[in-house]
Amino acid sequence: MVSIKQLVEIITSNIESTGFPIPIPSEIIYEWAIPLKLPRRKKRVLYTGALYQLVPYINSLVKYLESLEERDTIASITLKTARVFTKISLFRKIVLRVREEEVERIYKILRSIAMLLIENNIDYGYLYEDDLYSGVLLYDMGLEDRFAKHAEKVNKVFKKLGVEEVITIDPHTTYTLRQLYPKYIDRFDINVVNYLEILSSIEELKIKHYGNSLKYVIHDPCYYTRFENIIEEPRKLLLRAGIQIVEPRRAKELTYCCGGPIESIFPSLAGAIAEARLEELREYSTQIITLCPICLANFSRVSQKLGVSIRDIASLLGGGDE
Amino acid sequence: MNSKADSSNLVYMLSREAGKCLYCGFCEAVCPTLPLGLHRGYGPRGRVALVLEALRGYKLSNEVISSLYSCLGCGACRVKCPVSIDVGGLVRGFKVLYSIGFVKGAPKSDQVVVRIRRRKYGIYKAIS
Ligand code: SF4
Ligand code: SF4
Numbered sequence: 001m002v003s004i005k006q007l008v009e010i011i012t013s014n015i016e017s018t019g020f021p022i023p024i025p026s027e028i029i030y031e032w033a034i035p036l037k038l039p040r041r042k043k044r045v046l047y048t049g050a051l052y053q054l055v056p057y058i059n060s061l062v063k064y065l066e067s068l069e070e071r072d073t074i075a076s077i078t079l080k081t082a083r084v085f086t087k088i089s090l091f092r093k094i095v096l097r098v099r100e101e102e103v104e105r106i107y108k109i110l111r112s113i114a115m116l117l118i119e120n121n122i123d124y125g126y127l128y129e130d131d132l133y134s135g136v137l138l139y140d141m142g143l144e145d146r147f148a149k150h151a152e153k154v155n156k157v158f159k160k161l162g163v164e165e166v167i168t169i170d171p172h173t174t175y176t177l178r179q180l181y182p183k184y185i186d187r188f189d190i191n192v193v194n195y196l197e198i199l200s201s202i203e204e205l206k207i208k209h210y211g212n213s214l215k216y217v218i219h220d221p222c223y224y225t226r227f228e229n230i231i232e233e234p235r236k237l238l239l240r241a242g243i244q245i246v247e248p249r250r251a252k253e254l255t256y257c258c259g260g261p262i263e264s265i266f267p268s269l270a271g272a273i274a275e276a277r278l279e280e281l282r283e284y285s286t287q288i289i290t291l292c293p294i295c296l297a298n299f300s301r302v303s304q305k306l307g308v309s310i311r312d313i314a315s316l317l318g319g320g321d322e
Numbered sequence: 323m324n325s326k327a328d329s330s331n332l333v334y335m336l337s338r339e340a341g342k343c344l345y346c347g348f349c350e351a352v353c354p355t356l357p358l359g360l361h362r363g364y365g366p367r368g369r370v371a372l373v374l375e376a377l378r379g380y381k382l383s384n385e386v387i388s389s390l391y392s393c394l395g396c397g398a399c400r401v402k403c404p405v406s407i408d409v410g411g412l413v414r415g416f417k418v419l420y421s422i423g424f425v426k427g428a429p430k431s432d433q434v435v436v437r438i439r440r441r442k443y444g445i446y447k448a449i450s
Contacts, residue, residue, distance in 0.1 A: 004387060004388065004391055005420075139414075140395060140414065141417060141421070142414050142416070142417025142418035142419075142420070143418075143421055222394075222396040222398070226396075226401065227397065250352075256352075256354055256398065257354045257394045257396035259354060259394065261394045261395060261396070262392055262394055265391065265392075266388075269355065269358060276354070277354070
């Protein structure tokens with residue numbers, strides 16, 4: 001029988017050995033940026049923290065864990081879970097189950113963000129293989145020392161590359177760098193700005209206009225609204241793009257969590273929470289906008305079953321299809 | 323965080339935060355895990371009470387520990403709380419103490435057991 005402590009240990013030792021909570025092929029972190037030829041060394045850099053890139057792999061892992069749940073008793077599931085995380089062959093199984101189009105969907109979102117910034121004359125570089133994971137899961141699991149060590153490692157890379165400002169693209173990484181790094185790192189002096197904040201502050205924004213032909217219900221992520229006060233920025237951008245927004249009953253700082261934060265330990269519970277939230281959103285529209293890769297991952301698992309479609313804000317603003 | 327002084331300080335801070343709870347239950351309606359959980363350890367008010375028990379030295383069962391680990395840290399409860407208790411932060415503090423062995427589970431408490439309510443059919447399913 002595996003214990004919570006062991007399970008936590010398995011996930012976190014992955015972070016220590018590979019840098020990421022799930023073992024993934026390292027090139028998927030920066031492969032999306034290669035066609036764009038983003039410059040390397042700049043004082044201001046785009047920092048993805050790899051969360052978007054992890055989405056297809058999280059989904060694959062969770063699907064695998066759920067298939068074990070269907071078949072087995074608790075005891076054997078937990079044992080197998082331990083093996084899933086530790087055995088290289090099973091890692092490969094997870095990686096190989098990821099469909100090409102899922103990875104491409106994520107790449108498109110990342111490219112949309114990069115292009116929106118470029119088209120609006122924001123000068124920045126990209127970190128490529130130095131685009132490290134922020135370590136947020138170590139913090140969530142209460143592993144203080146390991147989180148501090150990981151944060152130090154990320155900060156050292158920033159320093160080595162002469163980074164002065166990072167542009168973050170998701171709520172968890174934004175929160176981690178803005179609120180947590182200053183508490184855990186001596187003299188953390190890197191400026192952290194979110195891409196939605198940058199874009200929404202541009203007066204003459206260059207953005208595709210949909211002519212009010214699209215209507216979406218918005219799902220706010222907890223960490224933007226309750227922890228980072230990023231509430232009006234996405235709304236402003238969507239309105240500028242001529243997209244009609246429907247506000248659900250639980251929106252803004254009263255939003256309802258997608259269930260994602262616990263998906264790697266309690267996949268069924270995370271899935272049931274996603275279903276509950278999507279059922280609520282579906283009453284407003286079957287077209288749903290998400291702003292966070294964790295919401296995107298957890299909702300995507302059950303969206304088909306509930307007959308809704310999930311769209312990330314960046315791909316919509318970027319004007320591309322998915 | 324390994325030093326005893328650090329841990330005692332954390333225990334003090336968590337006890338103070340949890341001690342503010344009025345047990346009014348205003349937080350419960352907004353918690354995403356509570357409607358699916360089998361007991362109040364899946365909701366903020368229950369989590370505050372359980373963390374306090376752990377800080378007082380009670381050994382928690384595997385089921386209780388799992389219910390604490392199922393907290394999303396989403397912060398919805400804090401918005402509704404009249405004394406702004408950060409239950410997500412409180413639970414994270416518990417995890418810090420649990421992971422370094424400062425608070426302990428009961429014997430045989432080391433398996434992952436989450437029991438959720440299947441809303442539509444009214445049956446329960448145990449998952450890992
Ligand atoms: S932070 Fe935890 S206890 Fe509070 S509403 Fe979210 S899941 Fe429930
Ligand atoms: S709303 Fe605050 S004071 Fe009331 S039960 Fe919940 S945590 Fe305690």
